[in-house]
Amino acid sequence: MRVDVVTIFPEYLEPLNVSLVGKARARGQLDVRVHDLRRWTHDRHHTVDDTPYGGGPGMVMKPEPWGEALDDIIASGAPAAPGEPPARPVLVVPTPSGVPFTQTLAVELSARPWLIFAPARYEGIDRRVIEEYGEHLDVYEVSIGDYVLAGGEAAVLVITEAVARLLPGVLGNAESHRDDSFAPGAMADLLEGPVYTKPPEWRGRGIPEVLLSGHHGKIARWRRDEAFRRTARNRPDLIERCDPAALDKHDRALLAELGWEQRPDGRFGRTAGVVEE
Structure with missing residues (x-):
């Protein structure tokens, strides 16, 4: 399975190098790639947010850097076989307003070969990004609980670990998750x-x-x-x-x-x- 994470805090994802997920990466069972969203900004301040239309507190993440980042990552997907189109990823957006993350959903995601995570900060990502990619990708807006965090990176860690442990060969004992x-x-x-x-x-x-x-x-x-x-x-x-x-x-x-x-x-x-x- 390939996992891409786009974030403004790449260092937050360091735990993906240790424990179960880290071992799966080392064995080649999990290909995790962490990307800094600011790479896709074009101003001297590497701006990724702006004030919300309609007023209100907080800031909203701009669509332009997200669009460029997702386009480049999706384009990097290698064809499943010669002559076939590139693999199509699933976009996972952690958000308190998403559907609850459950073991059933973890099982569903574990069957997909490629996940792209879009953890937001501030008041979230401009809605047009979700609508744009929802037209040609499966998009999962997922909540890990009825509370609000400063950003979605912690949710990425939770979801990735829950999914990774279900992949064949990741757990030492293949029966370990049967009675979870x-x-x-x-x-x-x-x-x-x-x-x-x-x-x-x-x-x-x-x-x-x-x-x-x-x-x-x-x-x-x-x-x-x-x-x-x-x-x-x-x-x-x-x-x-x-x-x-x-x-x-x-x-x-x-x-x-x-x-x-x-x-x-x-x-x-x-x-x-x-x-x-």
Whole structure:
């Protein structure tokens, strides 16, 4: 996978040289290229922003440097094979007003061969840039949470790591991401439960005996139960929107024990009068 990042703070992306992403780059599994937007400015001050039309606080990033930068980066794409057109990238724009970034979206992006990130600063990028490239590229406007940062570079780090770990060969154990919180599959929409390692006792605290039993069926059931308990406690909204068809008899009994009831529409809601401990 190729990843291009256009930013006015290239040094912010240094973490892409370390840990999981850094190793993937070193092995050639991930081609990351960081570009300074100011390279595409033409005035002595390397201006990338201006005041907003219609008034208001803050500044808006100018379309000209973004357009030139994106044109040059897109043009640098090599053909997938002789005689074929250059590969078409996906444009990812981190913004608080975008769609929520989820594990499902990470999986979707991990299947794309080329991502270009456009992290904004100030009040954002002139809207015409998004509209222009949206006519011939897939554009994802993505939010990593309901809060506002000084710029989109931190979101680029989050999204890149979430996507990179899904690429074939990046994780040492190919099965490592199967039981992630929010991972598609049997445990979808559940948070991952607690995990333990050696020693078997630490500061007088042991580990659940079922994990020492060697009984894979019981261990799987315990892990699913703990996932339900953690999800019900920390993310009740996930329980409320879970698909009832994906729940077995044991799941339903556990939810009832935790203070949830199945409503006429089939979905689950908190039992009236139940107070979370």
